Amino acid sequence: MGVVIRGVILDESVLLAPQRDDDLHANGSLQPGAESLLRKLRHSKFRTGITYGVGLSDHKVSLLKMMTATYSFDSFILNSSSIDDAKHEIMLAWGDIGGILYLVSSEKKEVFPKLSNCGWLIVALRLLGQESADVIEDRSACEDSSIFYINQIEELPLTVCHLNRKAIGSSVVTVGYIMKPSREDDFAKRGAFPMYPTQNGLMFFPLMLELPLSPQLQEVDIVLHKATDEIISIDLSSSTNFSNRIAYTRGMQELQRYMEHHPDCCVIDPFNNIYPVVDRLKIQEILLQLEDLNTEGRCTIRGPHFLKVDNFNELDLVQRLSEAKLSLPSIVKPQVACGVASAHNMAIVFRIEDFKDLSVPLPAVVQEYVDHSSTLYKFYVMGENVFHAVKKSTPNANMLMKLSESNGLKPLVFDSLKSLPTANDDKHCGCDNYSKATNHFIDLELVTDAANWLMRKLDLTIFGFDVVLGGRRCVDGS
Numbered sequence: 073m074g075v076v077i078r079g080v081i082l083d084e085s086v087l088l089a090p091q092r093d094d095d096l097h098a099n100g101s102l103q104p105g106a107e108s109l110l111r112k113l114r115h116s117k118f119r120t121g122i123t124y125g126v127g128l129s130d131h132k133v134s135l136l137k138m139m140t141a142t143y144s145f146d147s148f149i150l151n152s153s154s155i156d157d158a159k160h161e162i163m164l165a166w167g168d169i170g171g172i173l174y175l176v177s178s179e180k181k182e183v184f185p186k187l188s189n190c191g192w193l194i195v196a197l198r199l200l201g202q203e204s205a206d207v208i209e210d211r212s213a214c215e216d217s218s219i220f221y222i223n224q225i226e227e228l229p230l231t232v233c234h235l236n237r238k239a240i241g242s243s244v245v246t247v248g249y250i251m252k253p254s255r256e257d258d259f260a261k262r263g264a265f266p267m268y269p270t271q272n273g274l275m276f277f278p279l280m281l282e283l284p285l286s287p288q289l290q291e292v293d294i295v296l297h298k299a300t301d302e303i304i305s306i307d308l309s310s311s312t313n314f315s316n317r318i319a320y321t322r323g324m325q326e327l328q329r330y331m332e333h334h335p336d337c338c339v340i341d342p343f344n345n346i347y348p349v350v351d352r353l354k355i356q357e358i359l360l361q362l363e364d365l366n367t368e369g370r371c372t373i374r375g376p377h378f379l380k381v382d383n384f385n386e387l388d389l390v391q392r393l394s395e396a397k398l399s400l401p402s403i404v405k406p407q408v409a410c411g412v413a414s415a416h417n418m419a420i421v422f423r424i425e426d427f428k429d430l431s432v433p434l435p436a437v438v439q440e441y442v443d444h445s446s447t448l449y450k451f452y453v454m455g456e457n458v459f460h461a462v463k464k465s466t467p468n469a470n471m472l473m474k475l476s477e478s479n480g481l482k483p484l485v486f487d488s489l490k491s492l493p494t495a496n497d498d499k500h501c502g503c504d505n506y507s508k509a510t511n512h513f514i515d516l517e518l519v520t521d522a523a524n525w526l527m528r529k530l531d532l533t534i535f536g537f538d539v540v541l542g543g544r545r546c547v548d549g550s
Contacts, residue, residue, distance in 0.1 A: 074239040075171035077193070077232050078268065080113060081162070083150075084124040085177035086197045086225055087139070088132055101135050105225040108253070112229060112278060114143040115260035117268035119166045123150040123158065155186045173235070175228060184219060194219045195231055226280050229267060233277040233291055236269065244269050248279040248292035250327070252301040281323025289330055295339040296534075299324060299346055303411030306350060308435065318350070318411070345531045352409045352437045353380050358529060359548075362522055371515040373522055373539075376548060377440040380407065384427040384434070393424075393438065400424065401441045401469050404483075406433040419483040420466075420493060422476050426483050439548075443468040444540035446494075449514055451523055452536045458523045460516075465540070466492050513541060 087106045113120045122136055122145055140147045146165050150158035162172070174187050178196040187194050196219055220231055237246060249256070249265060256278065259265055265276040279288050279295070281302075289295065302324035307317045320328065331339055348354045359375025366372040379396040381404075386392070393402070401422045408415045414433045420441060421427060430436075448465035451458060466472065475493055476484055484493045519539055526537065538548040 074235065075193075076239045076269070077118070077171040077173050077236055078169040079119040079121070079162075079166055079172040080116075080228075080232070081121045081123055081148075081172060081174045081192070082109075083174065083176040083180070084122065084128060084132070084136055085180055086175050087122065087136070101132065103225060109225055109228060110139060110143050110145075111253070111257060112260070112267070113145075115263065115265065117266040117270075118232075119146070119169055121146040121148055121162065121165075123148045125149070125151045152183045152186065155183065155190060159190045171235075171239070173232060175225075178221065188218050193235070195228065196221050197225055198223050224283070226283060229277045230280070230283075230288055230291060232267060233275065236275060237291060240269060244273050244275050245294065246292045247274060247276045247294045247296050248288060249276060249296040250279045250281065250302070250324070251298035255298060255301065279327075281321065281326075285323065285326045285330060289327075289334075289337065293338065295327070295331075295337060297324075297327065297339065299343060300350060300411040303350075306408050306411055308351060308407055318347070340533045341531075348530060349532075349535065350409050350411055351407060352405055353378075353407050353435075355409065356437060356439070358526075361529070362525070365518070365521055365525060371518055373515075373518055376442060379438045380435060381427075381438055382435045384430050384436075389427060390424055396438075398438060398440055401472060403439050403441050404430060404432045405437050405439060407435040407437055408433070416488040416490075417485070418488050419485045420472055420476075421483045422473060422481050426481075430483060431485055441469060441472075442540050442542040444542060447513075447541070449519075449539040449541075450536060451519060451539060453523050453527055453532075454534050458520050460519075460539075467494065514539065 087103055087110075088101055089103045120143070122140055124133060124136055124147070126149060128136075137147060139145070146162075148158050148161050148165075172190075172192045173195055174190075174192045175195045175197060176183070176187070178198045181196075184194055184196070198221055220235075222228065222231060233246060237244060251259075256265065265278075267275065267277055269275040277291075279285065279292075299320065302321040304319040304321060306319075328343060331337060331343070348358065356375055356378045362373050362375055366374075377397040379392055379398055381389070381392075393399075401420050404419045404421055404427075406415055406417060410416075417432055419430055419432050421430065421438075444465060446465050446467050448463045449460050450463050451460045472484065472493060473481075476482060486493055523537075526535070527533075540548070
């Protein structure tokens with residue numbers, strides 16, 4: 073059993089790229105991968121500090137201080153002749169926290185003995201051209217050394233994870249996660265992905281698709297992924313198996329292959345189970361079955377009326393809309409629900425003639441627009457736990473008509489990830505209902521039943537859906 077790492081110190085040599093002192097472009101002064109590492113450490117639950125020497129230029133010191141302020145880190149002055157003083161300052165700032173890891177460039181070998189005497193574990197970042205075979209796969213060769221070598225700064229989270237797993241033993245469950253940086257940042261700032269082990273024995277670290285995945289996956293017990301963030305293209309028109317209709321990035325393909333050869337690896341959620349959620353038509357067909365949950369004497373819940381459209385110029389479109397119980401205005405969405413840039417390009421249509429040349433990608437799903445007084449209930453399912461939040465949404469149809477009238481009743485086209493059509497006059501949009509929205513407006517027991525039913529039907533552990541309150545409760549899976 074080793075010492076659990078509780079603090080991480082980054083030497084300026086691993087953060088700053090070589091540059092002229094008169095270069096005033098601060099962002100260009102960071103090493104590749106440095107900013108990504110700083111973002112990950114910010115919410116890691118590790119005490120984190122940055123050290124630099126007295127002789128560093130004012131510009132570089134200013135950049136490092138900006139980094140410490142941005143990411144809420146500490147900064148310390150450390151020279152080869154004053155390491156004991158720096159250790160004392162760190163002790164005063166952090167207390168006796170236990171294991172400290174010091175990341176430093178391999179070019180500073182002269183300070184390694186003094187750093188080791190501080191009781192710190194040294195991780196040395198090799199300079200370009202000094203790399204040996206991938207160190208992640210050769211870590212065992214230096215298990216007994218007080219110095220670990222890595223080839224890329226992105227390897228640090230895995231190194232820390234490896235050391236802490238070795239120190240703690242089987243009492244910790246390690247979760248490796250993959251998702252786009254913006255999503256990771258959003259979760260991390262809420263405390264969702266601490267690299268330092270939690271009280272309930274969980275430890276998280278980011279799986280890096282830029283590095284070989286196999287050695288990383290050997291360190292984890294659970295893989296948590298957002299595979300739709302790694303989709304390159306989707307072909308819903310293909311008659312092949314659905315798994316062959318989605319093209320993933322190289323890194324995600326490597327993860328798929330690993331899972332195929334290691335079926336015992338716990339993954340949330342299996343790739344085959346996420347395919348229905350990328351197809352709005354498939355989800356709408358599943359939501360039709362929510363009607364089976366309704367019982368006499370209580371609120372009811374259902375999916376919205378819908379129609380798949382392959383061509384907005386269909387001669388019988390009016391008849392097909394009527395048969396699908398759709399009236400105008402209706403909302404039109406691409407059949408592809410996520411994973412590609414155009415998946416969130418939508419439109420609200422007020423006149424039948426405006427379907428012609430509509431800019432929403434085909435095939436599309438035309439969905440009834442349910443008046444919901446600008447109030448949307450977003451439900452989140454995590455295993456047996458169901459949470460919800462009340463969000464502001466689009467106004468009722470009469471207010472949307474007024475918005476469209478100013479533009480000749482043309483369709484309201486929007487990207488649902490960026491902006492929604494909103495009413496300027498809160499008195500008429502139903503926004504007062506949003507501000508007063510409380511649990512008594514919605515039958516939480518019924519929606520929880522629906523969430524559990526969807527969890528079993530989709531065989532997913534983590535997912536979300538929207539609920540609006542119309543004449544009857546209406547669930548939108550997209």
